[in-house]
Amino acid sequence: MRILRTVPIYTALAVVLFWVLDAGVDTVIYHQGDFAQTFLRPGVRELVIRLIATMVIVVAGILWQRSIRSLAGSRASLTRSENRYRSLVEASPDGVVVHEGDHVSYANRKTREFMGLSAEDARGAKSLYEFIHAEDHDLVRENLDRLDNGETPRPYEVRVVRRDGTLATLSASMSRIEYEGRQVTLSFFRDIGEEVETRRDLLASRERLSLALDAARDGVWDWDVPSGRMVYNQAWAAMLGLDVDQVESDQSTWRRLVHPDDLDRVEALLTAHMQGDLPDYETEVRLRHARGHYIWVLDRGRVVDRDA
Structure with missing residues (x-):
């Protein structure tokens, strides 16, 4: 009974149709009695043929039905997957645009909100370059070419x-x-307006600091402790009769220039400050001039960034 329940109605109809056709052929072509008798009371040979054909039709019908159900299930699964993916893209905090060449096919909600567009406006865009600043068109084309x-x-x-x-x-x-x-091309966009403004402010601040230091003629050094790299400005190098290009950017340069009698004391003060025992580093130290003599220098510094 379970097998019969899995047989689709069109398979059963196909079986009946085969029996009718077989009985009709036996009656009309082979003249084996009237149609009703041939259909209802077939001979042994006809009965075997009909039973075999019935089994083949039923099995084929069941397999075909299962393949249809499997295909429908795959399509439904694919549709659900696409819907989940679209939901994730729509909820993305970054802008997402799908475009073929420069023709826009889709823009997610973040892109539409950021650009001030409706969904219809985004789909109706003729070209991606409608939204790109004219001076940056070549940059986008270069990346598409890549x-x-x-x-x-x-x-x-x-x-x-x-x-x-x-x-x-x-x-x-x-x-x-x-x-x-x-x-197609999938493009991701993230607003970095605040980062750009921060970089500009930082650059302007550094330029102002550099101008102020140059005006004051103070020598400046910047020490990256983990790497041992030290950067000096031109005023610091000129104080020792050097050009900044002649000064190697590492701590060993500074150690070689410090008077041997001052080195242990200065390094102890630096260590105490970096460990937090002193709020600032400040001392008077002798540095060797390019002509061979030593000059007294007021050396000051402060840690501006500590590793977590």
């Missing part, structure tokens, strides 16, 4: 023009994926 050549483009910064006309700087990256049966 993808076409099988290369992996590095992340890059690009300026975009929002719908209200304001400019924004984004960090962008590209990769190739299959989308709706086609090879």
Whole structure:
């Protein structure tokens, strides 16, 4: 009974149709009695043929039905997977754009909100370059060309023009994926406007500090303790009768220039400050001039960044 329940109705109809056709052939062509008798009371040979054919039709019908169900299940699973992926992309904190060449196929919610676009506006965009600042078009084309050549483009910064006309700087990256049966480009965008402003402010601050130090003619050194690298400015080198290009950027240079009688004392003060025992490092120390004599220098410093 369980087997019968798995047989689809069209398979049963196919069995009945075969029996009817077989009885009709026996009646019309082979003249084996009337149709009703041939259909209802077949001979042994006809009965065996019909039973074998019935089994073949039933098995084929069951297998076909299972393949249809499996295909439908695969399609449903694929649809669910695509819906989950689309939901994740829509909820992404980064902008995501799918485009074929420069033609935009899809833009996620973050992109639409950031650019001030509706879903219809994003789908109706004729070209990706509608949103890219004109001076950055070549940069985008170069990265698309790298993808076409099988290369992996590095992340890059690009300026975009929002719908209200304001400019924004984004960090962008590209990769190739299959989308709706086609090879397309998947671009990710992240707003780095605050980072850009911070970099500009930091650069301006450094320039102002450099100008102030140059005006004061103070020598400056910057020591990266983990690497042992020390950077000196021109005023520090000139104080010792040197050019900054003549000073090697490592701690050993400083140690060679300190008077031997001062070295242990100065290093002890530096260690105490770096360990937090002294709020600042400050001492008078003798440094060797390029002409061979020593000059007295007021040396001061403070730790500005500590490892966690």
